[in-house]
Amino acid sequence: MTLPLRKLRAGVALVVVLGLLCIAAAVPGLLVPSAPGALDRPYMRPGPGHLLGTDGIGQDLLSELVYGARISLGAGLLASLVATSLGVLVGLAAGYLRGLWDEWLMRMTDVFLLLPGLPLIILLAAYLNSGLAGIALVIGLTAWPGTARVVRANVRQVRQNNFIRSAEAMGAGPMSIMIRHILPNIYPLVLAKGTLAAASAMVAEAGVSFLGLGDPHYRSWGAMLHEAFTSGGLLNGCYWWYLPPIVCISATVLSLTLVGQSLLDPDDERPVFGKSVPLQPGSDGHKDHSKEILYVKDLSVDFMKPDRTLFRAIDRLDLRVVTGERIVVIGQSGSGKSVLLLALMRLLPSNAVISGHIQWKDMDLASIPEKSFRKVRGREIAYVPQGTGSALNPLLTVGYQVAEQAKAHQKLSKGEAKERAVEMLRRAGIPEPERRSRDYPHRYSGGMVQRALVAMGLISGAPLILLDEPTKGLDPENRNALLHILSEMDGKTLIAVTHDLEFAERFAHEVVVMLDSRVVEVSPSQAFFNKPLHPYSEALLKAQPRHGLQVVTLSEGGPYQGSGCAFAGRCGSRSSECDAVPPLVARGDRRVRCWRYAS
Amino acid sequence: MLRGKASRYLLSLVFVLSLNFFIVQFLPGDPLVHLLGEETYVHLQTRNPHALTELRAKHGLNRPMVERYLTAMADILRLRLGWSYQYGSPVSQLLFYRLKWTLLLLVPAVCLSAAFGLLLGCLAGRPGKNRVDRVMTPLCLTVYATPAYCLAFLLLLVFAFSSDLLPLGGMTGSAQTGQIPAGDVLRHLTLPLSVLVLHNTAYLAIIMRGAVRQVFTEDYVVTAVSKGLKPRVVMARHVLLNALAPYVAAVAINFGFIAGGALLVEVVFSWQGMGSLMYEAVLARDYPVLSGCFLILALAVIGANLMADLFSTFIDPRVRDDAASA
Numbered sequence: 050m051t052l053p054l055r056k057l058r059a060g061v062a063l064v065v066v067l068g069l070l071c072i073a074a075a076v077p078g079l080l081v082p083s084a085p086g087a088l089d090r091p092y093m094r095p096g097p098g099h100l101l102g103t104d105g106i107g108q109d110l111l112s113e114l115v116y117g118a119r120i121s122l123g124a125g126l127l128a129s130l131v132a133t134s135l136g137v138l139v140g141l142a143a144g145y146l147r148g149l150w151d152e153w154l155m156r157m158t159d160v161f162l163l164l165p166g167l168p169l170i171i172l173l174a175a176y177l178n179s180g181l182a183g184i185a186l187v188i189g190l191t192a193w194p195g196t197a198r199v200v201r202a203n204v205r206q207v208r209q210n211n212f213i214r215s216a217e218a219m220g221a222g223p224m225s226i227m228i229r230h231i232l233p234n235i236y237p238l239v240l241a242k243g244t245l246a247a248a249s250a251m252v253a254e255a256g257v258s259f260l261g262l263g264d265p266h267y268r269s270w271g272a273m274l275h276e277a278f279t280s281g282g283l284l285n286g287c288y289w290w291y292l293p294p295i296v297c298i299s300a301t302v303l304s305l306t307l308v309g310q311s312l313l314d315p316d317d318e319r320p321v322f323g324k325s326v327p328l329q330p331g332s333d334g335h336k337d338h339s340k341e342i343l344y345v346k347d348l349s350v351d352f353m354k355p356d357r358t359l360f361r362a363i364d365r366l367d368l369r370v371v372t373g374e375r376i377v378v379i380g381q382s383g384s385g386k387s388v389l390l391l392a393l394m395r396l397l398p399s400n401a402v403i404s405g406h407i408q409w410k411d412m413d414l415a416s417i418p419e420k421s422f423r424k425v426r427g428r429e430i431a432y433v434p435q436g437t438g439s440a441l442n443p444l445l446t447v448g449y450q451v452a453e454q455a456k457a458h459q460k461l462s463k464g465e466a467k468e469r470a471v472e473m474l475r476r477a478g479i480p481e482p483e484r485r486s487r488d489y490p491h492r493y494s495g496g497m498v499q500r501a502l503v504a505m506g507l508i509s510g511a512p513l514i515l516l517d518e519p520t521k522g523l524d525p526e527n528r529n530a531l532l533h534i535l536s537e538m539d540g541k542t543l544i545a546v547t548h549d550l551e552f553a554e555r556f557a558h559e560v561v562v563m564l565d566s567r568v569v570e571v572s573p574s575q576a577f578f579n580k581p582l583h584p585y586s587e588a589l590l591k592a593q594p595r596h597g598l599q600v601v602t603l604s605e606g607g608p609y610q611g612s613g614c615a616f617a618g619r620c621g622s623r624s625s626e627c628d629a630v631p632p633l634v635a636r637g638d639r640r641v642r643c644w645r646y647a648s
Numbered sequence: 649m650l651r652g653k654a655s656r657y658l659l660s661l662v663f664v665l666s667l668n669f670f671i672v673q674f675l676p677g678d679p680l681v682h683l684l685g686e687e688t689y690v691h692l693q694t695r696n697p698h699a700l701t702e703l704r705a706k707h708g709l710n711r712p713m714v715e716r717y718l719t720a721m722a723d724i725l726r727l728r729l730g731w732s733y734q735y736g737s738p739v740s741q742l743l744f745y746r747l748k749w750t751l752l753l754l755v756p757a758v759c760l761s762a763a764f765g766l767l768l769g770c771l772a773g774r775p776g777k778n779r780v781d782r783v784m785t786p787l788c789l790t791v792y793a794t795p796a797y798c799l800a801f802l803l804l805l806v807f808a809f810s811s812d813l814l815p816l817g818g819m820t821g822s823a824q825t826g827q828i829p830a831g832d833v834l835r836h837l838t839l840p841l842s843v844l845v846l847h848n849t850a851y852l853a854i855i856m857r858g859a860v861r862q863v864f865t866e867d868y869v870v871t872a873v874s875k876g877l878k879p880r881v882v883m884a885r886h887v888l889l890n891a892l893a894p895y896v897a898a899v900a901i902n903f904g905f906i907a908g909g910a911l912l913v914e915v916v917f918s919w920q921g922m923g924s925l926m927y928e929a930v931l932a933r934d935y936p937v938l939s940g941c942f943l944i945l946a947l948a949v950i951g952a953n954l955m956a957d958l959f960s961t962f963i964d965p966r967v968r969d970d971a972a973s974a
């Protein structure tokens with residue numbers, strides 16, 4: 050695994066800081082010759098005798114600093130231990146036992162979460178008046194609620210797992226399940242929270258000690274600051290007195306925070322989109338495609354995985370779309386269907402690597418900059434996302450979200466755009482569109498959300514509309530209504546991606562079948578549903594209800610290895626040729642990728 | 649849900665109000681020490697034990713627990729927070745005087761840093777190659793890792809010692825009673841305010857960055873981009889709006905942390921607010937004052953969270969509907 054240099058350097062710095070800290074805490078004698086205590090002249094500037102100078106009574110500041118590490122770190126770790134154990138205990142009990150336990154423990158957690166931490170620590174430390182361990186204990190006792198909440202959420206997730214169920218079924222008691230089965234699974238989280246708690250506990254201890262509530266026998270970095278402040282170090286400008294402890298506190302807290310964060314969220318590089326993706330133009334064989342509105346050649350999409358290897362989602366896809374045509378792309382989940390739509394809209398995450406050639410009318414979509422592409426989105430090509438999930442912004446009215454597009458592209462006034470939005474919602478089959486346009490998405494049913502999204506595609510006036518699983522989660526009635534709406538769109542070119550073969554049959558002019566990143570069949574709809582050519586297509590159709598739901602598991606193959614035909618493992622008529630990827634061959638007006646037809 | 653929240657606040661309120669009573673009653677030591685101060689207590693113990701018994705009776709310490717608790721609650725509700733033996737005046741009077749100065753520092757600090765944090769967080773949270781993120785986030789983490797009062801030390805070193813631009817501390821140049829010149833206060837306010845704004849901006853920017861990054865993974869942002877909206881519109885209308893509620897909630901839940909930081913900064917600049925009051929109370933072990941300070945701060949945190957909840961009701965139609973149906 051290769052890491053970017055920036056991260057590597059940060060990692061080395063972390064190791065150095067934490068390593069030095071551990072040495073200082075464990076064997077301070079290794080770093081400085083003597084423990085603080087010996088007195089020299091006070092207020093000495095940093096120099097040969099005292100590398101960091103001396104304080105107001107003449108103690109060597111370097112040795113104070115090094116010996117203070119043990120106190121500061123020890124207090125932080127002890128407090129973190131208390132806070133984390135308490136937090137885990139409460140979180141485990143609340144998350145696993147649920148019911149009344151959960152309710153009351155969480156109520157208690159909420160109450161504690163609302164207490165201002167540092168003032169409470171100061172209050173308790175002042176009342177208790179009891180040394181370093183007491184302070185650490187107090188800090189720990191006030192810092193657990195955050196951990197408890199996170200642990201509870203995590204435990205609730207873990208307990209859904211089957212191995213917990215089976216352990217329960219075998220008669221394991223709640224105690225043993227919590228300790229033996231759940232705890233090991235939340236361990237990384239506990240470690241991360243513990244590290245972060247140590248960081249904030251160190252800050253709290255420094256604060257309390259700075260106020261003079263610290264233990265006079267154990268001088269931490271915070272206590273050094275207290276001395277510097279109260280004995281005139283600050284007012285007399287003795288910067289060498291207070292700068293080193295400040296640097297030490299910051300560096301330690303920063304390191305612990307970074308370690309904790311990286312444990313909490315190891316894969317910090319989240320997928321993002323909306324940035325221009327480098328698209329290397331592929332070879333464009335023949336130039337004459339004036340008939341097509343959209344012409345895609347050699348389109349490949351790879352995703353860079355966190356370990357820097359590539360995962361191919363679409364492999365050298367060709368697609369020709371004529372004006373007014375309705376194309377349906379079918380195939381199982383993960384075959385690259387949805388990625389295709391996102392690639393056409395240039396909406397893929399930034400870890401996607403795209404190559405190939407996409408021609409829209411006479412525009413080369415592969416090479417235009419992001420700014421120009423924005424004028425393609427919603428004006429030339431509209432995208433209708435899946436209605437399940439959160440395709441609509443929960444905080445804006447549906448009417449606003451539909452109108453937004455018209456406002457952006459058609460220079461309509463607010464009122465005009467709103468009117469058009471209502472009109473489109475009506476056309477998309479939303480009852481009482483005037484009133485419903487003022488509603489927020491959470492008041493819409495699944496079918497209505499889908500229709501509102503279609504209205505969004507309609508209002509754009511774009512000649513090409515891409516639909517991602519338009520019938521997913523719809524009941525038959527809603528699906529028929531949607532089909533009706535889509536079929537009424539004259540003159541629009543539509544590309545839909547779906548699992549729904551019945552929808553495909555009634556809607557499509559042309560069917561494209563995808564299997565594991567490759568197109569395996571392209572056929573006119575009627576011919577396809579009469580007689581599919583590819584064995585995979587056959588299997589798909591046979592599993593349809595009207596064919597008696599035949600499940601075609603002809604022979605159980607291993608996982609697809611990336612070489613050869615992706616269906617070979619499950620195919621009834623496989624031959625030795627199937628170890629190589631078959632070419633996409635033309636059969637009349639159809640194309641199919643199978644060795645059966647290759648000769 | 650609304651009822652759940654109301655009960656949460658009520659429970660917190662009762663807990664905070666009772667906390668002081670329980671600390672005094674149940675922590676080791678004679679409760680009378682906490683009421684009189686160690687010095688007076690020891691003095692009376694050796695010279696006049698009889699007066700001690702009288703005082704015990706006067707403070708009701710030999711009455712039953714329940715009665716004492718109810719009396720204590722009633723006292724708090726009537727703003728009788730005890731007697732400061734260090735200042736020789738009622739705690740509530742001290743608090744109200746000092747609170748003004750703390751608010752003068754804290755309110756602008758919270759407002760400014762919330763605004764800066766929002767802005768920086770939005771810029772740093774944008775996905776893709778992001779120069780702001782690369783520079784600002786490590787910087788923010790470093791500033792955040794440095795406690796606010798340490799930052800105060802550093803700023804003092806640069807601006808007050810090295811360049812003599814700004815005063816070292818205090819609130820006015822000439823500590824006379826009567827009219828306080830606003831310009832002078834402003835000059836004295838500059839450094840402590842800068843420290844607080846700097847520290848809290850760093851912290852809030854990190855929170856906002858996380859919220860923005862989270863929202864960017866949502867489907868509706870893809871929808872918004874697919875409409876061909878300008879990045880500015882996508883950010884303002886779709887990302888910022890959705891990141892706002894979690895951000896405000898995080899600001900509220902961390903209000904105690906922010907206020908705590910402000911207390912220590914006050915001490916460094918001898919700003920005569922609650923922080924300095926608490927510091928003096930710590931040094932003199934003036935327990936009633938300490939408890940009073942804590943009470944005010946705890947109430948402020950509860951208030952901040954209540955406001956954040958109201959804000960999310962205001963901004964989120966889902967919560968609004970929930971509230972309406974409850």
